[in-house]
Amino acid sequence: MRPVISLKGLSHMTGSRYLLKDINWDINQGDHWVVFGMNGSGKTTLLTILAGFKPLTHGSLTVFGEPYTNDNVLEIRKRIGLVSASFFDQYYTRESALDIVLSGKFGTFGIRYDIQDEDIIKARKLLVELHLGDKIDQLFNMMSKGERQNVLIARALFSNPEILIMDEPCTGLDVYAREHLLNVVRDLAEKTDIAIIYVTHYTEEILSVFDQCLLLRNGYCYTMGKTKEIFNTKSLSDFLRFPVDVKIAEDEKIYIKMDIKSNVRDVIRGSDIWLQ
Numbered sequence: 001m002r003p004v005i006s007l008k009g010l011s012h013m014t015g016s017r018y019l020l021k022d023i024n025w026d027i028n029q030g031d032h033w034v035v036f037g038m039n040g041s042g043k044t045t046l047l048t049i050l051a052g053f054k055p056l057t058h059g060s061l062t063v064f065g066e067p068y069t070n071d072n073v074l075e076i077r078k079r080i081g082l083v084s085a086s087f088f089d090q091y092y093t094r095e096s097a098l099d100i101v102l103s104g105k106f107g108t109f110g111i112r113y114d115i116q117d118e119d120i121i122k123a124r125k126l127l128v129e130l131h132l133g134d135k136i137d138q139l140f141n142m143m144s145k146g147e148r149q150n151v152l153i154a155r156a157l158f159s160n161p162e163i164l165i166m167d168e169p170c171t172g173l174d175v176y177a178r179e180h181l182l183n184v185v186r187d188l189a190e191k192t193d194i195a196i197i198y199v200t201h202y203t204e205e206i207l208s209v210f211d212q213c214l215l216l217r218n219g220y221c222y223t224m225g226k227t228k229e230i231f232n233t234k235s236l237s238d239f240l241r242f243p244v245d246v247k248i249a250e251d252e253k254i255y256i257k258m259d260i261k262s263n264v265r266d267v268i269r270g271s272d273i274w275l276q
């Protein structure tokens with residue numbers, strides 16, 4: 001089987017700094033990957049390169065068997081749903097929820113001319129399904145964080161993607177919306193052959209369907225393999241360079257416990273004295 005995404009020695013350099021370094025990774029149709037790493041480890045950079053929104057600077061990347069080119073980038077993007085508030089929040093401001101969802105049809109930021117009535121009906125239905133039925137015409141920068149996240153989820157799903165790339169999709173969602181989204185993701189994972197890549201900082205979001213995992217540290221792949229084998233006390237303590245206790249609950253959710261001491265109170269007290 002040919003991978004739907006294949007990275008060979010992929011790097012991304014900005015100035016003199018590598019944000020990603022020498023990543024080799026194959027993702028097959030129907031794979032469910034979780035990408036886990038600390039703040040600033042390069043997850044968003046990696047996902048936006050995979051989805052064709054940022055170029056790589058070294059190595060190679062093929063998606064559906066082809067490298068991105070100016071000619072094919074929009075066609076390929078249409079087949080990929082990207083949910084990334086870190087990325088899209090930099091671009092969307094005064095677009096309406098409806099227009100953003102419709103832009104998913106074209107793989108662009110804005111909408112083009114060939115919008116059909118059935119596109120509008122589908123976009124509206126998706127927004128209603130994501131509890132935004134009363135916000136269809138609201139501007140992106142007038143929406144709450146969770147509402148914006150739901151708009152981006154609707155945009156990603158609009159084109160019935162073959163690859164779904166989700167960058168911390170539950171961030172900002174309320175408890176109900178979060179469970180709803182996790183159910184949507186589980187359902188897509190179990191009943192379709194969409195390849196799913198899911199980034200989260202919250203291990204309890206790592207559904208049992210995400211059976212493969214890539215750990216990213218400082219822009220390089222620390223390890224990849226079976227989630228159950230990687231998410232254990234020893235491997236994760238080594239990865240985080242900090243002792244943690246990993247527990248897998250009966251519902252197969254993963255929990256990490258750690259004992260972190262804080263000096264903030266001392267600093268605050270100290271600064272009080274300094275201010276006097």
Ligand SMILES: Nc1ncnc2c1ncn2[C@@H]1O[C@H](COP(=O)(O)OP(=O)(O)OP(=O)(O)O)[C@@H](O)[C@H]1O
Nearest residue numbers: 014019037038039040041042043044045046086201
């Ligand atoms: N345009 C840019 N120019 C220079 N450095 C950048 C740029 N964008 C991001 N970075 C840096 O690249 C590194 C990786 O950023 P990225 O957003 O990919 O990390 P992340 O793993 O998604 O982080 P988080 O978990 O905090 O969202 C960070 O150190 C960041 O400061």
